[in-house]
Amino acid sequence: MKKTLILFSIAGILATVYNNVPISFDTTEQKEIINSFLDDWHNAAATADYEGYFDKIAEDGRYIGTDAMENWDKKAFATFSKPYFDKGKAWNFKAVQRNIYFSKDGTVAWFDELLDTWMKGCRGSGVLEKENGEWKIKHYVLSMTVPNEVTKEVIPLKAKYEDYIIAKLKEKQ
Template sequence: MKKVISLLIFIVAFSSCENKKVTVKKVEPVDEKEAINKVLDAWHKSAAEANFETYFEAMTNKSVFIGTDASENWKNTDFKKFSKPHFDKGKAWDFTPVKRTIYSYKDVEIAWFDELLDTWMGICRGSGVVIKSENNWKIEHYVLSLTIPNDNIDEVIKINKEKDSLFLKKLKK
């Protein structure tokens, strides 16, 4: 008897659902790209406003920040120590994105980007990787670099030559 009642309940439940269409909203990559843009824009804004907590909340605990100097390859905790005095002054750095491209692959759980930034150093390029964790995008890896016009590369090479050779000696030991 219990089996018959269970079967009847199943049939009634199934038949009541049969005529209803169940739609599953697929999250489109465009929506994810908008979310990533918001995270990156807020991250840059929090630096300009010297909001230390908000800035670092946008990054994962294992994040890496690579700066413009060859020695700057900061793990999150070291980058926090380096950055704190700048944020404590009331303004860390002001990088305003002027162009950004976001890329993703299939499942949209990992994305990467490159951006051109208006900075006190002139135009810089930022690039990085963001990951989706607990339905939020976080910065996992960020690289900041100066852009150098091709016509000026020889001058920059001359300027960097001495310091680069000293840095390379240290790395090769």
């Protein structure tokens, strides 16, 4: 009985220690893989590679666009985007700066990127998760940047579109 108790105690201690030790992975290599993955994703849109673009988004992935009402699941975003891809060019975003971070076990990564786009500077941020050994986009947010010096000039332009939306959403709360 004592031996069994001792064995279970040792097994419990080992399991606790094992579960609290982060899995070792090469962040430098994974950053290179993710940089390439995201660059390829943006390039797929620029070259109208519909499958190449949407295959990188997880089945339960979300895409948040620049418009206040753009909060898409993958299927709805793919449907909305299809006509743009069918015309031979969707959009062309080039990262000029990117930061990548990882969970302790290396299965989740999040990033932010400054993009050169037709809208000028935009900010992209997202969450990636490894699925069957491959990175997939779980959540991506695209937003236009507004220099602090011109915020007061931009607010009235936004207000004529967004005041109504905000008021309607507040009514639903």
